[in-house]
Amino acid sequence: MxxxxxxxxxxxxxxxxxxxxLEREHAAIRMSPDEWMKPLFGVSDMDGRRDVLEGRLIWTASQVLRLGNxxxxxxxxxxxxERAGLHWLAGSLGATVQTVFVPVDPGTQLERVQQRFVDDPSGTWEMDAATLDRWRAVFQKPGPEELDGSWRPEPPAGYASWLDWLSDRWSTSLI
Ligand SMILES: Nc1ncnc2c1ncn2[C@@H]1O[C@H](COP(=O)(O)OP(=O)(O)OP(=O)(O)O)[C@@H](O)[C@H]1O
Ligand SMILES: [Mg+2]
Incomplete structure (x- = not known):
């Protein structure tokens, strides 16, 4: 599978x-949006184009999964x-999901992003401690129910299906 x-x-x-x-261990195609946004636009996001790009990467991943890879x-x-919608999508393609949560404490995180910016200023963006704190506050940590691949929650209120939700969140992911 x-x-x-x-x-x-x-x-x-x-x-x-x-x-x-993981790419090497599982012969998997890896979709990292920053590796596309930076060469295309020189920035991490611009007028919502990151969402457009992410949608196309999901679309490409869907084809890969459909082919059994x-x-x-x-x-x-x-x-x-977002994670729930992608669980649904993978299930609809006959694929399973593995959620890989990578935790980091605030001090280590700040050190790493600052060092990364020093090492390769053209490949990344400068981030300060206050910004990282704001982002940490909105991040929704995956719960244990997400981790075994069989997670199938109901679509969010106002959506009849995950397909509807996905076409809102990543409109370019489905066609
Ligand atoms: N386990 C680790 N131990 C030490 N350094 C690490 C470890 N994992 C990553 N790093 C270093 O931390 C920095 C950030 O790692 P990486 O680019 O993989 O993070 P990321 O989660 O992909 O970040 P972003 O969301 O900005 O793309 C890199 O310089 C990387 O070499
Ligand atoms: Mg990255």
């Missing part, structure tokens, strides 16, 4: 580092609904 890996964690937690290992979405996926 094909596996969709969801990398979940805050900036600088080590998602891409871990995703590169493994894919990694290295998006961060701070929101529980």
């Amino acid at each position: 094909a596996t969709l890996f969801l990398m979940v964690g805050l900036p600088g937690s080590g998602k891409t580092t871990r995703a590169r290992e 493994n894919a990694i979405l290295d998006f961060g996926l701070w929101g529980r609904d």
Whole structure:
């Protein structure tokens, strides 16, 4: 059975580092939006284009899964609904999900993002402690129910299906 890996964690937690290992261990295609946004636009987001790009990467991953191969979405996926929607999508393609939560404490996180910026200023963005704190406050940590791949919560209020929700959140993911 094909596996969709969801990398979940805050900036600088080590998602891409871990995703590169998984890519080798599981012969999986890895989708890291920053590796596209920076060469295309020079920035991490611009007028919502990151969502457009993420949608296309999900669309590509869907084709990979449909063909029976493994894919990694290295998006961060701070929101529980985002992860739930992707669980539904993988299930609809006959694939299973592995949620890979990469935790990091605030001190280590700040050190890592600052060091990364010093090492490669053109490949990343400067982030200060206050910004990292704000992001940590909105990040929704995955619960234990998310971790065994069989998680199938109901769609959020106002949505008849996860398909509807996905077409709102990542409109370019479905066609
Ligand atoms: N387990 C680890 N031990 C020490 N350093 C690490 C570890 N994992 C990652 N790093 C370093 O921390 C920095 C951030 O790692 P990485 O780029 O993988 O994080 P990320 O979660 O993908 O960040 P972003 O969300 O900004 O893309 C890198 O310089 C990386 O080399
Ligand atoms: Mg990364």
